[in-house]
Each structure stands twice: as C-alpha cells, then as structure tokens.
Amino acid sequence: MNFSHDLSELVDQLEPIARPGGEGRVLMVMGGSRGAGASTVARELARLSAQRSRRGVWLYDLDFNGNPQSEAAHVRGEVFDARFGREPFWSIKSGENPARIVARQSVVSNLFVTQLQARRGTVEQVGLRAAPEYWQAVRQSIDLAVIDAPASSRAPLAMVGDVDGVILVADARLTRTDGLLARRQSIEARGGIVAGVILNRAGFERSVA
Numbered sequence: 001m002n003f004s005h006d007l008s009e010l011v012d013q014l015e016p017i018a019r020p021g022g023e024g025r026v027l028m029v030m031g032g033s034r035g036a037g038a039s040t041v042a043r044e045l046a047r048l049s050a051q052r053s054r055r056g057v058w059l060y061d062l063d064f065n066g067n068p069q070s071e072a073a074h075v076r077g078e079v080f081d082a083r084f085g086r087e088p089f090w091s092i093k094s095g096e097n098p099a100r101i102v103a104r105q106s107v108v109s110n111l112f113v114t115q116l117q118a119r120r121g122t123v124e125q126v127g128l129r130a131a132p133e134y135w136q137a138v139r140q141s142i143d144l145a146v147i148d149a150p151a152s153s154r155a156p157l158a159m160v161g162d163v164d165g166v167i168l169v170a171d172a173r174l175t176r177t178d179g180l181l182a183r184r185q186s187i188e189a190r191g192g193i194v195a196g197v198i199l200n201r202a203g204f205e206r207s208v209a
Helices: 003-014 038-050 068-072 132-141 155-162 178-189
Strands: 025-031 057-061 076-081 090-093 099-105 111-118 125-128 144-149 165-171 194-200
Touching (some): 025 038, 025 155, 038 068, 038 111, 038 144, 068 111, 090 099, 125 155, 132 144, 144 155, 178 194
Parallel strands (some): 025 144, 057 111
Antiparallel strands (some): 076 099, 099 111
C-alpha cells in the first residue's frame, strides 16, 4: 500500500473525525501476524488524522517494553496523564516503584503518543482489561484514539469490545490466510468489530512523523 494515498482515503472515510454530538472514535490496529507492518499503519493513520483534528489524536502504544512509537513520532514537551479521570484499561505491577502511562505531544501538531514511564527493570507486568467508561471519556475529550496492538500478544483482545472497530493489517508476503482468519474470529468472539483489512505491500518502511 502507498501510505500517503491509501491511508488518506481511509481518513477521508472517517470524516468528520468527531461524530455528531462531539464524540470521537476509538480504533485499534492489529497485525494479522508478526511483522505485518501494523505499527507503521497505526502511526500513519494517527498522523494523517491529526492534521485534520481540532481536539487531538492520541496514539496508544501497547508495546510497553520499549514504546517504539514515542521515538518514531519524536515526542517532546509536556507530559499528560493518560487516565482521563477514569479507571484505565491497564494495570501496572511494579512493587513499590512508581510507574504510569502518560502521553506526550509529537512534532506533529495535535498528535499525542503514550508511553510507559518507570525506572528500568522495575515493571514486572502490565495487564490489559475492558474499560468502557475510560474509552467513553476518551471519546468525549479527543477526536480519535488509535491503539497500536502488538500481534505477538493476546492481551489486547480484552479491549476489542470497547473500541469502535479493529483494523487488521495483513502481510502481503504471506500466502496463507489461516492466521488472519483466526485473529478475526478471536476479535468477533469477544464482541469486537473488524472494520476492515489492510493488505500491506509497502515494504514496511518507517515514516518520519
């Protein structure tokens, strides 16, 4: 796929990004397999949407080991609490050591990216869970939330019933579709909606935000 063209068309289909009544959307991007390029798709979708946003677009990075989206999006400046005043979708086990998930603004206007802040080696586990009230607060506060869900983990499946749709990213190099179909079935079995499938032929290049 050509990111600048194909994802622009996807953003066009989301217009207006904020729905009638001022509510934003929550979309999850998930790879049908490892290396499908879902993180790049999520980042580009967030970047393009931010260019048309008034209230902001948040990119949620669920790869807590390194938070690569923060580096790729060149975050900087002020730190924002990502809890939106609600019980969040995550739980962090770090003993007595402080740990939290925050958002920082990218060099792209109106684009914010989450990251886990903690002392190195102190986080034992990050759990994910359903949190419908949290996501409703997000919809009321921003235009679009894009969740980058690692294909290597099943934990994000706990959240699919709370989002407005899941976009699956398929690796064009793979000829078998068993894994993609299994992922779709897992999403739908948990009350999620597969909003579409992107066949990624882009060579999985990284973009500069």
